[in-house]
Amino acid sequence: MTNNLVERFRMLDAMRTSKLYRARLCAALTVPSLLPPSGWTEEMELPQPTSSVGARGVTSLASRMLSAMMPLNDTPFFKFGLRSGVEPTAEIGQYLETMSYQVYRKLIGTNLRETIFQTIQNLIVVGDCLVHEMDDFKFRVTRLDNYAVQRTVAGDVNEIIHIEYDLVDPEAISPHFSLPESAKRGYKKTYCQYLKEDNLWKYKKEDGDGNLLTSGVYEVCPVTVLRWYGIPGENYGRSHCEDILGDLSSLDGYTKALLDG
Secondary structure, eight states: OOOHHHHHHHHHHHHHHHHHHHHHHHHHHGGGGSSSOOTTTTTTTHHHHOOOHHHHHHHHHHHHHHHHHOOOOEEEEEEEEOOOOOOOHHHHHHHHHHHHHHHHHHHHTHHHHHHHHHHHHHHOOOOOSEEEEOEEEEEEEEOOGGEEEEOOTTTTTTEEEEEEOOOOOOOOOTTOOOOOGOOOOOOOOEEEEEEEEEEEEEEEETTTTEEEEEEEEEOOOOEEEEEEEOOOTTTSOOOOOOOOOOOHHHHHHHHHHHHOO
């Protein structure tokens, strides 16, 4: 395995060309902003599907799943228990319930609901998603084209490399960074790796030139790799839209032909 994260990411990225092609096709027929075409920037227009049935279906399904996961009844969607599995006493049970409400109020004041909705949409359309948990209890989502993973035969994640854009002085940006002009106004591209060894997650971060910026070790990985469902031996998941891609493609083509006619 190469020690340079840039080269390592490029190698893993080259191994998923067909996956990205299928995912972008599914996004183009439903919600194109979930996975834009390669090289897309904010100044460019996104491809627009002729039919909006796919987008409405994705939004409806994601909303229903979000309501089931996080009901709007001001009640925690989780509860704490003893690690041993033993039923706690009344006093301990009351303490755990109070703690769950405190954690719930802390989380509900962040962008958790918005992040979960974006995550569900990505899983339905693309099939994969990377979620970050920040130190301030906020969350963010990384698109599939900005991260790469390696899984074991059993499907467990063993390596994660994702791209970040850090704020820097615009005059200090290296000319080697292949960023659009809008991004060069205050961001630089860095690569972060989480590698699982001996039940620990080893972390390191490098810039585009391969210089080490920071490193450390985590007992619990602060990022989560999700997929809609997995195929044995594959590093990435399959989406719900991929299963019905024929219907989505036929409907879009039929709608276009109907409008042209």
